[in-house]
Amino acid sequence: MAGIELINIHKRYWVENRTVKVLNGISLHIPENQITVVLGRSGCGKTTLLRLTGGLEKADQGEIRYGESHKTAFVFQEPRLMPWLTVWNNITFGLSKREQDRKKIADIITTAGLTGFERAYPAQLSGGMQQRTAIARALAYEPSFIMMDEPFAALDYFTREQMQKELMRVQKKQGSSILFVTHSIDEALILGHKIVVIEKGRIKAQYQVPETTGERNLLDDMFISLKRNIITTLD
Template identity: 55%
Template sequence: MAGINLTRLRKSYTVDRRTVPVLTGLDLSIPENAITVVLGKSGCGKTTLLRLIAGLEPPDSGQISLPGNQRTAFVFQEPRLLPWLSVLDNVQFPLKRSEIRPDETRWMLDTVGLSGFERALPHQLSGGMQQRTALARALLFHPTLILMDEPFAALDHFTRVDMQHALLDIRQKTNASILFVTHSIDEALTLGDTLVILSDGVITARYSIPGQPRDLLSDDMIRLRRRIVASLE
């Protein structure tokens, strides 16, 4: 199947001469052109999973099969902008000169609500604006895979909802596989085409959620929320 396949992934860390198992034989397929949300408690291994997929560190065993033309963008919980570069230079920073498309950059900055701030430096932006810059930078890179590690967790409720809508809007316009990590059940239900629960080092449940936009207060969604809460406990 196209997309990304993870097979029997294992990873443990040694802390204070103790071995801490984090992933214990995890299987997961991440389809193209969809948002897969990973939901799990703090410390269950979500960031570790993203780091292994990004190749930032190797698994102890198991396989990560990626398409040949893989181009990965990582959006972290904090924006990680270069402080001496403007918004425009930050979002274009990962691109080669020949890859820069001024019209597309303008459109992307408009989509994330940053028109008029192209020349601003990161310290002149609010936290939400910085995070939107990081999202624009990731998307302009034309990734085939976007790894998102609680990217909206530090934002206020209203900015967070705006960013979720921007991501759903952009999801329509890209074929990328999006792997989105969150603690928030609401965020998972809002964004995920597929929602998986990571617990005890493996995927313990998988839910497909058809259709957008969603009413989180509908009977179906409330039923699904109950099942998810039960599978997290």
């Protein structure tokens, strides 16, 4: 089996002496070499789903099956860099000596558009550059899966658009498999090969986005009608 398979996943939490059912029977295939987007309103269980899939937490019920190679990296909403380390050292910090191939790291830094800032500290970077460092750190780890939880939510419109393009380019180049959480329908339409709409801990709908040649244009009829479908699903 390639990718990750979630089978009938349930998760509940105890909050103030009552149980909150967060995920209620999620079954989902997350394919390799693609961007799978999880979309839904605040509190629907997106982060919980990502954390379970990435192995940060255990499900109460159900099973998660992983393909042969299973190495996971995370990118969160905020960059979570170490302020006392330079860009280079933030990226290489968690790597073994063998993994610290200078050429590879330099290539990733170029891809992330951080050339010339290798020795800068996080406080000397803009928010977008910090987030790009966090993405570079995830890529340097050479994961088979990258779990991204609203990684661009804190960025301004232009930086966000640029980062989305960058991510798609890198994804294609490296054949990365990505699970990407967002509450932005447009972001889901720009990035997703597969879009999974979650509501109250259940999968409400799944869409396979047809391949387009070149850049996606959200004003194309196909995307407008897909967006309308998704909005109706979420209403």
